[in-house]
Amino acid sequence: MQGKIKYAQFLNDASEIRFYDASAGRPNGMHAASPEGAVTLMLPVIQPGTDVPVIEVFLK
Numbered sequence: 001m002q003g004k005i006k007y008a009q010f011l012n013d014a015s016e017i018r019f020y021d022a023s024a025g026r027p028n029g030m031h032a033a034s035p036e037g038a039v040t041l042m043l044p045v046i047q048p049g050t051d052v053p054v055i056e057v058f059l060k
Helices: none
Strands: 005-010 018-021 039-042 055-059
Touching (some): 005 018
Antiparallel strands (some): 018 039
16 A cells, blocks of 8 residues: 555544654654555554544545
């Protein structure tokens, strides 16, 4: 999925979910490396106020 995602958000409230491609390196605080071509979503620590959180991903 590397290079194919334009935007990601929670479906219930349209709040943005930050993400990064494996080619961009690891953000601060991440210790494990991602596999080649992977995309990592940075999810919030506190679960959204909905029973089933759904992530909407917009592709380029």
